[in-house]
Amino acid sequence: MLASITLLVPPASPSPFLSFSRFSPSISASVSDLVRVTSRRLAWASKTESIATMATEEDECMGSVKAQLAKLFEVSLKVTVPNEPDVEPLIAACTGKFGDYQCNNAMGLWSKIKGKGTQFRGPPAVGEAIKNNLPTSEMIESCSVAGPGFVNVVLSKSWMAKSIQKMLSEGIDTWAPMPPVKKAVVDFSSPNIAKEMHVGHLRSTIIGDTLARMLEFSKVEVLRRNHVGDWGTQFGMLIEFLFEKFPNFEDATETAIGDLQAFYKSSKQRFDADPAFKERAQQAVVRLQGGEDKYRRAWAQICEISRTEFHKVYKRLGVHLEEKGESFYNPYIPGVIEALTNQGLVEESQGARVIFIEGSNIPLIVVKSDGGFNYASTDMAALWYRLNEEKAEWIIYVTDVGQQQHFDMVFKAAKRAGWLPHSDSSYLKASHVGFGLVLGEDGKRFRTRNTEVVRLVDLLDEAKSRSKAALIERGKGEEWTEDEIESTAEAVGYGAVKYADLKNNRLTNYTFNFDQMLNDKGNTAVYLLYAHARICSIIRRSGKDVEELKNKGTLVLGHKDERDLGLHLLQFPEVVEEACTNLLPNVLCDYLYNLSEIFSKFYSNPECKVVGSDMETSRLLLCEATAVVMRKCFNLLGITPIYKI
Numbered sequence: 001m002l003a004s005i006t007l008l009v010p011p012a013s014p015s016p017f018l019s020f021s022r023f024s025p026s027i028s029a030s031v032s033d034l035v036r037v038t039s040r041r042l043a044w045a046s047k048t049e050s051i052a053t054m055a056t057e058e059d060e061c062m063g064s065v066k067a068q069l070a071k072l073f074e075v076s077l078k079v080t081v082p083n084e085p086d087v088e089p090l091i092a093a094c095t096g097k098f099g100d101y102q103c104n105n106a107m108g109l110w111s112k113i114k115g116k117g118t119q120f121r122g123p124p125a126v127g128e129a130i131k132n133n134l135p136t137s138e139m140i141e142s143c144s145v146a147g148p149g150f151v152n153v154v155l156s157k158s159w160m161a162k163s164i165q166k167m168l169s170e171g172i173d174t175w176a177p178m179p180p181v182k183k184a185v186v187d188f189s190s191p192n193i194a195k196e197m198h199v200g201h202l203r204s205t206i207i208g209d210t211l212a213r214m215l216e217f218s219k220v221e222v223l224r225r226n227h228v229g230d231w232g233t234q235f236g237m238l239i240e241f242l243f244e245k246f247p248n249f250e251d252a253t254e255t256a257i258g259d260l261q262a263f264y265k266s267s268k269q270r271f272d273a274d275p276a277f278k279e280r281a282q283q284a285v286v287r288l289q290g291g292e293d294k295y296r297r298a299w300a301q302i303c304e305i306s307r308t309e310f311h312k313v314y315k316r317l318g319v320h321l322e323e324k325g326e327s328f329y330n331p332y333i334p335g336v337i338e339a340l341t342n343q344g345l346v347e348e349s350q351g352a353r354v355i356f357i358e359g360s361n362i363p364l365i366v367v368k369s370d371g372g373f374n375y376a377s378t379d380m381a382a383l384w385y386r387l388n389e390e391k392a393e394w395i396i397y398v399t400d401v402g403q404q405q406h407f408d409m410v411f412k413a414a415k416r417a418g419w420l421p422h423s424d425s426s427y428l429k430a431s432h433v434g435f436g437l438v439l440g441e442d443g444k445r446f447r448t449r450n451t452e453v454v455r456l457v458d459l460l461d462e463a464k465s466r467s468k469a470a471l472i473e474r475g476k477g478e479e480w481t482e483d484e485i486e487s488t489a490e491a492v493g494y495g496a497v498k499y500a501d502l503k504n505n506r507l508t509n510y511t512f513n514f515d516q517m518l519n520d521k522g523n524t525a526v527y528l529l530y531a532h533a534r535i536c537s538i539i540r541r542s543g544k545d546v547e548e549l550k551n552k553g554t555l556v557l558g559h560k561d562e563r564d565l566g567l568h569l570l571q572f573p574e575v576v577e578e579a580c581t582n583l584l585p586n587v588l589c590d591y592l593y594n595l596s597e598i599f600s601k602f603y604s605n606p607e608c609k610v611v612g613s614d615m616e617t618s619r620l621l622l623c624e625a626t627a628v629v630m631r632k633c634f635n636l637l638g639i640t641p642i643y644k645i
C-alpha cells in the first residue's frame with residue numbers, strides 16, 4: 001500500500017507561543033515600528049511563508065495584553081542589556097496590589113551579567129533600567145520597581161476601556177489566540193466496538209471536544225478523530241456468534257441484537273467454553289483480515305450497530321467527531337514497520353519484533369510473536385499517517401492516564417525514527433492528554449448499584465430529567481413553553497455533567513455526584529449559566545438597544561470594581577492561550593468562575609448601580625462585555641448558554 005515513506009524533517013527552531021492573538025493594539029507609531037522588527041524575529045519562522053506576509057498579519061495580530069507587554073519589554077531589554085540578545089521577557093499578571101502585570105527579568109539578568117563588568121549595582125538597578133528604557137505606550141499608565149527588581153505595570157484605564165469596546169464592536173473572535181500551528185489532530189472519545197462505552201470514554205469525549213473547540217477558535221484546522229477500536233481478534237468471535245444466532249445475519253439489526261455489550265459477553269462465554277467455536281472464531285479472523293466478503297459485511301454490520309449507540313451519546317453532548325478507526329490504518333502498518341526496520345529501529349526480542357526505548361524497561365512491541373499486529377502497531381501507523389498524509393503539526397491524544405506509558409513509548413519511537421523533533425518545545429509534536437478516574441460516592445470506580453457498567457445515555461438522561469424537575473419545581477412549567485423547558489433542561493443537565501468534569505485538573509480523579517453538579521450555588525455550570533442569564537436580564541430590563549450602544553456609547557472604567565472587571569475581561573485571550581498551550585480546560589473554568597464572582601462584586605456594589613444611574617450606558621456595555629466573554633467560555637466548554645431563568 002505504501003509506495004514510499006517520506007520522513008518529515010523537523011522545522012528549524014520555531015519560536016515560542018508568543019504573538020498569539022489578534023487582539024489589536026494602540027501602541028504609538030514609533031514603538032510599533034520597533035516592536036514589529038523584534039516580533040518578526042520572534043514569529044514562528046519554520047514555515048516557508050515570506051516574511052512579508054507575516055509582517056502584514058502581525059500588524060493586526062499583536063497578541064494578548066501579556067504578549068503586547070512582552071513586546072514592549074523586549075524592546076527595553078535590548079536597550080538595557082545589548083550584550084544579552086536572547087533574553088525573553090518574563091511577564092506575569094500581578095497577584096499583589098502594586099500593578100496589573102509585572103516583568104520578572106531583573107534577577108535572572110543580574111546573575112547573568114554580574115562580574116562581567118556591568119555598570120549595574122544589583123538587581124533593583126537592572127529593574128530600574130528596564131523600567132526607564134520601556135518605550136512609551138498608550139497601554140501603560142505607570143510603572144514602578146519593587147523589591148529585588150520587579151517592574152510593575154499599571155495599565156491605562158482609558159486604553160483598557162477602549163480595548164474592551166473594540167472587542168464589543170468587532171466581535172470576540174478578535175480576541176482569539178493565534179497559535180503558530182495550522183493543523184492539529186485531536187484523537188478523542190475513541191470507544192471500542194461492541195464493548196462498553198464507559199465513563200472514561202465520556203471524559204475523553206468531553207475533554208477532547210473542549211480542546212478541539214479551543215483550537216478551532218484559534219483558527220487551527222482540527223481533525224476530530226474518533227479512533228474507534230474496530231479491529232482485532234475479538235471480531236472473529238463476534239462474527240461467528242452472529243452467524244450462529246442469525247443465519248440470515250443481515251437481519252441482525254440493533255433491535256434484533258438488543259444490547260451489543262450483552263452480545264459480546266455471550267460470545268465470549270461461548271468462545272471460552274467451546275473449543276470448536278473457538279477454532280471457527282480464529283478462522284473467522286483470518287477470513288475477515290483476508291477480506292472475504294461475507295466476513296467484511298458481518299464486521300461492518302456489527303460496527304454499525306455500535307456506532308448507532310455511540311451517536312446517541314454524541315448527539316446529547318453536541319459533540320462532532322470523524323471516525324477513522326483502527327481498521328483504517330491496518331493497510332499502512334506493514335509499510336511503516338518496513339521503513340522502521342530499514343532504519344534499524346526494529347529488533348527481534350523473544351520472538352516478537354520490538355523497538356527499544358531509552359529509559360523504558362519494556363520495549364514497544366510492533367509485531368507480536370505470532371506475526372500479528374497490535375494496538376502499538378496501529379498507533380505507529382496512525383501517527384505516521386497523521387504526520388505525513390494529513391500533515392498535522394500537533395497530534396493530541398485524549399485517554400485515561402493508564403495509557404500514558406503506551407503513548408510515551410510511541411512518541412519516543414517516532415522521535416528515534418526522526419518523524420518528530422526530540423524537543424517538545426516546538427510544533428511538530430505529539431501530546432498525550434491523560435485524565436484520572438471518575439469515582440462513585442463510595443470512592444471506588446464509578447458503577448451503577450448492581451455493579452454493572454453505567455450506560456452513558458442513561459447517565460445523561462438522568463442529568464436532564466433532574467434539571468427538568470428542578471425547573472418545574474421553580475414554577476417554570478406555568479411560565480415557559482414545553483420547548484423552553486426541554487432546551488433549558490438539556491443545557492443545564494448536560495452542561496452540569498461537562499462542567500463537573502472540566503473544572504478539575506484533568507489528572508485528578510473526581511467523584512460523580514448529581515446533587516453537587518446540579519447545585520445552583522458554588523462552582524457549577526448551573527450557577528454560571530444562571531449568572532449569565534441574570535446579566536442578560538439586566539440588559540433587557542434597561543430597555544436599551546445594546547447593539548446601538550456598542551457603537552454610540554462610551555465605556556469608562558471609573559470605579560475600582562469596574563476596573564477589576566475590565567482587567568479580568570482583558571485577560572481572556574491569555575487564559576485561552578494558556579488553557580490551549582497546556583491542554584488544561586480547568587484553567588478556562590477557573591477563569592469563568594472568577595469572572596462571575598468579579599461581576600457579582602461589581603453588580604452588588606451600590607456605587608456601581610447599572611440601570612437608571614448616570615453611568616448606565618457605560619455599565620451596560622460592561623455587562624454586555626461580561627456576557628459576551630461568558631458565552632465564549634461556555635462555547636469553548638461545549639455548554640449551551642441560557643438567557644433567562
Ligand SMILES: NC(=[NH2+])NCCC[C@H](N)C(=O)O
Nearest residue numbers: 187190191192227228229399
Ligand atoms: N490512538 C489511540 N490509541 N487512541 C485512543 C484509543 C482508545 C481505546 N480505544 C480505548 O478505549 O482505550
